[in-house]
Amino acid sequence: MAACTLDAPDARQLADFYENLLGWPRRSDAPEWVELAPSDGGAGLSFQTEPLFSPPRWPSAPSRQQMMMHLDIEVDDLTSAVERAVALGATEADFQPQDDVRVLYDPVGHPFCLFVHTDSDS
CATH class of the missing domain: 3.10.180.10 (2,3-Dihydroxybiphenyl 1,2-Dioxygenase, domain 1)
Known part of the structure; x- marks a missing residue:
């Protein structure tokens, strides 16, 4: 597996949060697609802009x-x-x-x- 991808209304804004939280550098940075990856290798975390993004509900609700x-x-x-x-x-x-x-x-x-x-x- 190369990465797990999270949708967001703005890929760069969500990537900023996880970049600061995890301390991982950006491997790729485009307006609608950002990739973070640990410096020591391994699977990364990607973000894509999804204009129709709807946040998940947890705990679940009908x-x-x-x-x-x-x-x-x-x-x-x-x-x-x-x-x-x-x-x-x-x-x-x-x-x-x-x-x-x-x-x-x-x-x-x-x-x-x-x-x-x-x-x-x-």
Whole structure:
């Protein structure tokens, strides 16, 4: 797999958020398509402009765009990672299903999770 692609009303604006959150450089940058990739290789994250974008709904609700995927991002310190993500433009979800995971929404509404790896995760 080369990348996971997220739709957004403005690809560059959403890419700015994830570029700052993940610290990944841009591999490609066009007005309607941006690619980020980790410096050490591996799959990246791409963004495409979708003028008819409708944000997903999580938790799911009838007759709303359902979440079809989300990003899981491992962090060293959950509290500081949440604070940083919120400072960059994320919003913490009202519903949190686990104590050791925080669900947030990026600036256009895609849910993503921040978590700290523990020995019980193996």
